[in-house]
Amino acid sequence: MKKWKFIALCSLIAFVGCDNEQFLDREPTDILQEEQVWENEDLVFSVLADLYNRLPDYQGVENWWEYANFDEAFASNAGDYWRHQNQEYNYDNWGMWDYGLIRDINLFIEKSEAATELSAEARERFLAEGKFLRAMVYFEHVKRMGGVPLILESLEYDYSNDPTYLQHPRAKEHEVYDYVITEMENIKGDLPVGGTRSRATAGAALALKTRAALYAGSIANYGQTTPEVSLPGGEVGIPASMATQYYTTALAAAEELIGMGTYSLYNNDPVASENYTNIFLNKNANPEVILAKDFLVQGRTHGFTIDNIPRSIREENTSSGKMNPSLNLVQSYELLDNSFAQFATKDADGNPIYYDNPMDIFSGRDPRLQGTVIVPGASFRGKQVDIWAGYKLADGSVITSGELGGQAVLPGGSAPQQVVGFDGPINQMEWTAQNGFYLRKYVDTAIGSGQRGTGSAVWLVRFRYAEVLLNAAEAAFELGDMAKAAEYMNLVRRRAGFPTDLSAGEITFERIIHERRVELSFENHILWDYKRWRIAHKVWNGVSTDLTNDPGDALAVSTRVFGLRPYKYYEPGSPNHGKWLFEEFVPAPVFNAHRFRMGNYYSYIGDNVRNNNPLIVRNPNQ
């Protein structure tokens, strides 16, 4: 009897216990579900923020070391000396194959389209931003890899054991550029005009459009000089006949952006070099920046200033001064009369030229020089940097020290005194001005930005108005409209501080290369520009040559980074005693020349990619 009671109780529990079907089907309390996200604008915005955050930057404030790969900067950091010691660039350098990101963006776009809970206005904007991001990512791919498969919807596997329907061949290179250009044309109306600089706007769409069209145009145009950098299927290489059309598009898009009137050149500070620096530091009243990766949103900062602040001014004992702008770059800033000249270190007879003040040798140059570079004798954060390599005696010998601000006894003296600057340069002394210069661009002037606990909130500018003007100038030049090219280029140069304009007749291809090199230095342009002009294999040809004596020669071989060492002259009684002299030199860790091979124009596509998808063809010359 007892047994029966027990059985009855068990059956009762079994039948009625799980009456409530939701018992096991509960809402999670620690994650948000897809439907929940897509009915709330703020939550969708945070999904979007993640996608913005994943936009790749080859060079930027969070990866300064990539700036030292070419001839713009010397890496004064022992862990990065190898960048100046490699005999060639690997074929997979600056490569990318991120279909994970593309899939996430495709999903975002599809979800936005299907999101009925959002207001129509918000939905349109999210959709347009998703498309902008997708075009940005495809643009990143095409400039690195050439044509890539254009996947514009999320792909799903059907578990049929036959994934071949997911394999897509590479699109032609121009098809990817066309996609970016057309997409920007289509979405620009759905994006807000101005108002934000960290999210996509109509201005950002036009800036991307003009840049993409300019790249495509120059690949079509200058690709003719390197016929071997192409593939028969058009995955790499654009037919020369398309050049004019792309240049026209680039010019039109740039002029449309200029005509919007939303943006203008930054011109808030009276001192030209300060004004140029502040383009990157001033986030408030800045009409120039079109799109930037912003920091200090929710306390996010970066360590660029910690890594690059001058050693004698640093706020943290971990690092400093890691990026030294090269003499190659520094000497290519023009004199104020629009002419080029190397630094006058020796007179016609080979005797050193003496300067009263270390800054004198740099005077009379493009103010952008001191807006980009901290030269010996210049001040940063109100304090003068102490860059000098030692005392030079009358017989040419040098008295210096192996430690920063080190002391020694000078001939005829009795007490030891300082014989080298607290910022170097000293051979192999990392984190100092080892080649004689420090970087100024992007280095934060705010107190505390050089500390680990706080970090710098300077933003990374991805598109700015001056680049758009230079794009317009280049496109106009290529289309033969020299007057227009001069007009746009002079806008940038006038703001930079040049008193005299360039005439239409003075605009040459080398002028355009040069203007972009100085205006857009350390802004992630040099590699892509040199690639699309097909001059990378000429300028970085692997031959160890001396620094060119003609800085106006934009095509001169520049494979090693050079430095400039200031000395104080020591000869009591001589009129030159205590004056400054300068010497060009190659920093000791630089012992191989950069060699850009034909196979570096388009990066290597990994074996894993080609194993998974046999339709992918290899890039040429690898």
Place this chain on the structure above:
Amino acid sequence: MKEILKNIAGVIGLGVILTSCSYDNYEEPKLTLEGTLVYQGEPIGVSYNDVYMELWEQGWQRLGSISVAVDQDGTFSSQLFAGEYKLIIPGNQGPFRKIANPESGNDTIPINLSGSQLMEIEVLPYYMIRSLNISGGSDKVEAAFSLEKIITDVNAKDIQEVFLYVSKTSFVDGRTSIANTRIGGSDLTDLSNISLSVNVPARVPTQDYAFARIGVRIQGVEDMIFSDIVKVDL
């Protein structure tokens, strides 16, 4: 007794550690495939680490190639397991054009490796450096040579420039040279009689010899063709 047992156990343990690796490791490849890139039996000189070939072996789940670098004197060698390989010279590698393999009918060279093998790969260079004479003395290197144009049909290419390189070591090309001189292709009047000379700067530490060779860059071809390396006294 206990101590002795412990010691014996220790020695056996050590023995196991020292010998066990030969059980669970693969044997290293032992067959050598070596050879030379030649034109009519004469080796093709190239620069080191610049020209390479690919060996593919089929039958594996995933495909990946074994890279075979060509040395300065046109030789190559690779340690391999026995098997069926396919050797290809990738497009645009080397200062030459490929010749179709009679067995495969295209540029793939089938290799059935069952023992060490020595092979010559015939290619068609754009130019060959002939009657080379390099001499040195009193800090100067002089070279005289002629160039024979091998490809004269529609695929013919002009010479972009001709170099004389001098290096301290027997690796001689633009990357390592301490002195070099060049003549542009358009300035070459007579291909059968070319001479170049270059002054060699002081060597630190002192070295009374150097290595020199001629390099020819052909228009639209990345890799240069090089002569033999000659050791000269300075």
